[in-house]
Amino acid sequence: MHGPTKQEITDLIKQEALHLGFTACGVATAGKLIRHEAHLKNWLKEGMHGAMGYMENHLEKRLDPRMLVEGARSVIVVAMNYFPTEQQNPGASYLVSKYAYGIDYHFIIKEKLRKLEERLKELAPQHQGRVFTDSAPVLERAWAVQAGLGWTGKNGCLIIPRKGSFFFLGELITNLELTPDTPFEKDFCGNCIRCMEACPAQAIVAPGKLDARRCISYLTIELKDSIPDELRGKMKGRIFGCDICQDVCPHNRFAEPTIETGLDALEFVRNWNDENWKNIDSQSFNRLVKKQNSPLSRIKFKKLRDNIEAAAPGTNH
Incomplete structure (x- = not known):
């Protein structure tokens, strides 16, 4: 056989x-x-x-x-x-x-x-x-x-x-030799530059070229230090990651809700209001973020507090 x-x-x-x-x-x-x-x-x-x-x-x-x-x-x-x-x-x-x-x-x-x-x-x-x-x-x-x-x-x-x-x-x-698919050669972005125009910090410096140092996702997650003063007024309320360049993309009009129930929003993410976020303490951070394996546990509590401060409504340095 x-x-x-x-x-x-x-x-x-x-x-x-x-x-x-x-x-x-x-x-x-x-x-x-x-x-x-x-x-x-x-x-x-x-x-x-x-x-x-x-x-x-x-x-x-x-x-x-x-x-x-x-x-x-x-x-x-x-x-x-x-x-x-x-x-x-x-x-x-x-x-x-x-x-x-x-x-x-x-x-x-x-x-x-x-x-x-x-x-x-x-x-x-x-x-x-x-x-x-x-x-x-x-x-x-x-x-x-x-x-x-x-x-x-x-x-x-x-x-x-x-x-x-x-x-x-x-x-x-x-190590197996499988049948490869044809690489995707087309680019259906055309002349659209909505993502480039929408980025509050102008992090997309050229098509396909991202200056991470200005990217809100980088500033709120990867950057361990406090967000630089000159960028603190550009957060648009973002305290962990950012979706702006994806939200404005015309191709995301096709986005459909996931069927993966494991990705359902945690209760605190779904329901918290501004007061909850402003008043978060280390105990609730440990209980809601760390113990529930939220991606927010990638950053330390002190960093989250700084992100919240930088993203406060009306913040403009």
Whole structure:
């Protein structure tokens, strides 16, 4: 008895991905991302990664998954919709990014990727590889484009045709040779620059080029220090992450609420008003954020307090 063919394994793994709740799944041939090398190196050279020093590490691994996973031949890329079923309290001035409404997505995607890997192992016992989601030096959006899922918008987000950009990405890198999808070559942004115009801090300095040092997501999450004075008046109420460049994107008119119940908004995110946010103390931070595995636990309580202060209505330095 012969085992399933390369094409059959590819088709079955895509079916399994959809069955597990992923919105899309594609396959790319593992190799060096030559087209992205100069762009990434120039971006780093210009210091646009700000305090994210880790971006300078493992540069070759970022560009070539074969250096991450020995014998890698294929990159399976999955996308999971996180567009919320319920919006944050409409009366709240303090806003949390949509991706952070529920529990930390890493738990959900990693678990599903492991199940996908189990299925791959059943189909091809010779499989060896690793799963990744936003936690290792993998250029996820570049691989999503290579795997035919969509294109990179001017805001740097992956846009999936007729679905939008509110997606988490994950990868299963394998030593198996699977049937690759055709890389996504088209760009349906056209002349639209809504995301560039809407960014309060003008962080999108050129199409597809983000100066992280001005990006509200970076300022409220990655930057461990206090938000610089000259940017404190540009927060637009954002206290953890930002969705402005995605909210204005015409392609997100196709966004539909996620079917993943694990991503449902936590009660405090859904219902808190301005007074609740202004009066948050370390006890409630530990109880509501840390113990519930909210993505907000990525920052320290002191940082959240500073973000709230910087985003206060009427703040304009």
